[in-house]
Amino acid sequence: MAASVAAAAGRLRRAIGRSCPWQRFSTEPHPPHGAAVRDAFLSFFRDRHGHRLVPSASVRPRGDPSLLFVNAGMNQFKPIFLGTVDPRSEMAGFRRVANSQKCVRAGGRHNDLEDVGRDLSHHTFFEMLGNWAFGGEYFKKEACSMAWELLTQVYGIPEDRLWVSYFSGDSKTGLDPDLETRDIWLSLGVPASRVLSFGLQENFWEMGDTGPCGPCTEIHYDLAGGMGPPQLVELWNLVFMQHYREADGSLHLLPQQHVDTGMGLERLVAVLQGKHSTYDTDLFSPLLDAIHQSCRVPPYSGRVGAADEGRIDTAYRVVADHIRTLSVCIADGVSPGMSGAPLVLRRILRRAVRYSTEVLQAPPGFLGNLVPVVVATLGAAYPELQKNSVKIANLVSEDEAAFLASLQRGRRIIDRTVKRLGPSDLFPAEVAWSLSLSGNLGIPLDLVQLMLEEKGVKLDTAGLEQLAQKEAQHRAQQAEAAQEEGLCLDVHALEELHRQGIPTTDDSPKYNYSLRPNGDYEFGLCEAQVLQLYSETGTAVASVGEGQRCGLLLDRTNFYAEQGGQASDRGYLIRTGQQDVLFPVARAQVCGGFILHEAMAPECLQVGDRVQLYVDKAWRMGCMVKHTATHLLNWALRQTLGPTTEQRGSHLNPERLRFDVATQTPLTTEQLRTVESYVQEAVGQDKPVYMEEVPLAHTARIPGLRSLDEVYPDPVRVVSVGVPVAQALAPASQAALQTSVELCCGTHLLSTGAVGDLVIIGDRQLVKGITRLLAITGEQAQQAREVGQSLSQEVEVASERLSRGSRDLLEAHRLSKDIGRLIEFTESAVIPQWQRQEQQTTLKMLQRRANTAIRKLEKSQQPRGPCDRIEEPRQSQKATDATQESSRTRQSPAHHLSSELMAFMERASMGGRGLSGWVSVQKWNIQLRPLCCSSAPQATEKSQELLKRHSEGPLIVDTVSAQSLSVLVKVVRQLCKQAPSMSVLLLSPQPTGSVLCACQVAQKYILSTRKP
Secondary structure: OHHHHHHHHHHHHHHHHOOOOOOOOOOOOOOOOHHHHHHHHHHHHHHHOOOEEOOOOOOOOOOOOOOOOOOOOOHHHHHHHHOOOOOOEOHHHOOEEEEEEEEEOOOOOOOOHHHOOOOOOOOOEEEEEEEEEOOOOOOHHHHHHHHHHHHHHHOOOOHHHEEEEEEOOEOOOOEOOOHHHHHHHHHOOOOHHHEEEEOHHHHEEEOOOOEEEEEEEEEEEEOOOOOOOOOEEEEEEEEEEEEEEOOOOOEEEEEEEEEEEEEEHHHHHHHHHOOOOHHHOOOOHHHHHHHHHHOOOOOOOOOOHHHOHHHHHHHHHHHHHHHHHHHHHHHOOOOOOOOHHHHHHHHHHHHHHHHHHHHOOOOOOHHHHHHHHHHHHHOOOOHHHHHOHHHHHHHHHHHHHHHHHHHHHHHHHHHHHHHHOOOOOOEOHHHHHHHOOOOOOOOOHHHHHHHHHHOOOOEOHHHHHHHHHHHHHHHHHHHHHHOOOOOOOOHHHHHHHHHOOOOOOEOHHHHOEEEOOOOOEEEOOEEEEEEEEEOOOOOEEOEEOOOEEEEEEEOEOOOOOOEOOEOOOOEEEEEOOEEEEEEEEEEEEEEOOEEEEEEEEOOOEEOOOEEEEEEOHHHHHHHHHHHHHHHHHHHHHHHHHOOOOOEEEEEEOOOOEEEEEEOOOOOOHHHHHHHHHHHHHHHHOOOEEEEEEEOHHHHOOOOOOEOOOOOOEOOEEEEEEOOOHHHHOOOOOOHHHHOOEEEOOOOOOOEHHHHOOEEEEEEEEEEOOEEEEEEEEHHHHHHHHHHHHHHHHHHHHHHHHHHHOOOOHHHHHHHHHHHHHHHHHHHHOOOOHHHHHHHHHHHHHHHHHHHHHHHHHHHHOOEOOOOOOEOOOOOOHHHHHHHHHHHHHHHHHHHHHHHHHHHHHHHHHHOOOOOOOOOOOHHHOOOOOOEEEOOHHHHHHHHHHHHHHOOOOOEEEEEEEEOOHHHHHHHHHHHHHHOOOOEEEEEEEOOOOOEEEEEEOOHHHHHHHHOO
16 A cells, blocks of 8 residues: 555656646536636635635735735735734734635746746736635634535536645654644545645745745646546645744744635636636637737647747737736736836736737737736726726837837847957847846847847857846845844744733824914823833843843833834833933834834833833924825825826825825826925815724725725724814715825824925836825925025026127136036925926026027137137236136147147158158147137138148148137148148137147048058
């Protein structure tokens, strides 16, 4: 028996790794549609086993910087696994839930991007069907029984086509085999020959390097169906979270056990529909048909590898998969960009464009036209696709067109670079990098290499690797610098607090403040007791000593812990009865309902001590002002851009606020101005700000109510400007459409007047479709407006100076420089952004006019008369001396340059004449006396004078006062035309300090040097 099991295990290992086509098993004339398969899963767990159905989370990870995208159904439930869930939130009440989760696996630890298209199963976007049990609601026996029941009784999969695996244990880590799971499968009737064990790699699931983990059992489907050796594909993975992986690699049992299961919808549908691959199911066939109708290629036939001639079927799969991923991501607020998840999405888009244009020969705008097909297949399950379908199509089409334009530019750059290379030269890594997704044009490196291979040129891959390493190091340093070191409570510490019966922190005193008649805010005193202390390493201690950094848990606090985009409070605490010793509190953070205060202990502090807490009033007031201003800004943006405008994030501290908003295009100057005017109006009216806690269910379906993709507590706090909360949430109320009404747990002003003013000082597009605004308030905003007004006056003065005109070339240059300085100042000044945009437009126009005026003066400046000097205004002797000194200074570069160029001219002139020695420059009587020349007639006249001055030698070297290079060249040409045997070098010092130079070697000398 053991031998047969071992042999079967070996076959299973080989079968899991084997790639093979799907085999039809279904004898039903009408196999279930993909949507019906999804619905059957959800209905089974809801109706038969009492699971709560929860919607799919956004593919944008919620507060999880370790992920680029949500890549598994369990991501949104991490706070439960880690013990950090807010006890007042809806999620804290989850016991058994089920859903269909949108998942993206591209970039990061789980990355299937490069495999998509090469085989019949990989996808960057897929749907994961899952059921969960939290806190021991049920465990292994129930999870296995439910899974077996669904697959065999609901979906009708024959039992003899199903195999299962379980964890075999690991001696190195001291983990025992999961014999409990094995016995469960045997009791359900699975033959022992199809119940096999594997090690850590196959049957032990981990969230990451640290965190909850545990053994898993997998259910596999046999594609062969008894026709030869088993050919297995994984259908369902059931994870039993019962361990916690520490940073040192050790494992400890979790205080609470959880069940986490996941089954790919696409693979399940392929099994139930008896298709050869996931791409043959009705989840993909509408897309493949649409691709065929739009492109000049044969229909999809499911070929892979060498059989896929011309990579046509590969391109079908790439485009079908990638347009689903693009549509889902953009609907969830992730747009193609330059870093992080947006950069990965940019790669996906450009990979799709490459295959569609180069292989499928698709017409322009092809990808955008596929979006409605995606919406038709997935929109019913995920309504956000229907809501954002136009936006998705527009973004995809715009980025497709931008990439095609970049591709053309890239080809031209490659052509020019290749022409400069020698026969054995490598293509420069720096050029390839500048073309790549990490550089300027966003062309994938593999495409750059392909384009070079077509030209028979090799790329400097070693240099490219060095650039990639430098980039990786730079990103790592940035990420390391961005990480804030702070104390935190892990799952064990939180469980220990629960075991000891320590209650979560009452932080309601943070809302205890009032507005005095004089307009000042008064913050209430908070007295509390120290319930727990932690050392800097996070270890629970009974006391801390002098000079120690520590963490404090109190029974209550008036400190706001950082969350919802608002910075944490700062302040201090004192021991009751000891007023002269302050314990500074640097920050407060929330961990599973507990508020952890990070403080420095100047003296000993013990568990049980009574303390009084004082927030930094100035800091808190700054945060309150900015937070209320943020709500007004959000409302003003909706008033200006439309009611569907959505916030994509924000962060604020006393200095400034940052607000990200979803926009199709950058805000115009007029829109920025309008937004500010709406805020100013609300501030000027000094509207009251109402705050009230209400049941979360009461906030559903309120038109215009603003909320973010966050987990809110229940009851939830509602902040309404100008309208009482009860009135704003009334069933027939339209108040939320007319004023600011938001779900928010932050601290706010009690009336809008204290905002003072709001100025948007910057805006930029983070990615296509998302604009980041920076704003300031109060005195800072007033100062910004004053600076902006002063700048406007400076610009007006410059405009008036330009309008008056001047015949003084030096004055024209001075004005041009002044305008340039104003442009530089406008770029960096803290002023209203709408004003910055206006002034930049005006200054660019003035700069063009100033440059035009300078060119006209250069052409029209007339000399004084027969003395060949420019007419200049009369000036004092002191000014004349200064001018002469300046002239000597400006001529010095000419003298320096002439000595070098004269040597060159001598060699050019004498090289072909066979002379035995060099003729001295002095012999030719060179005179560096400036002659003034500013027009073509004067060029002829001056050339004649120069010929008289240099009648003896074969070389003319002199200076001429010319107002432009073109005039200087005309003089040189006139000289050479009148004296073909002479070589000419002329210099012209300019008012700016530069020196113009024009020269020409006599043609006979050039010919003679070619024929020695």
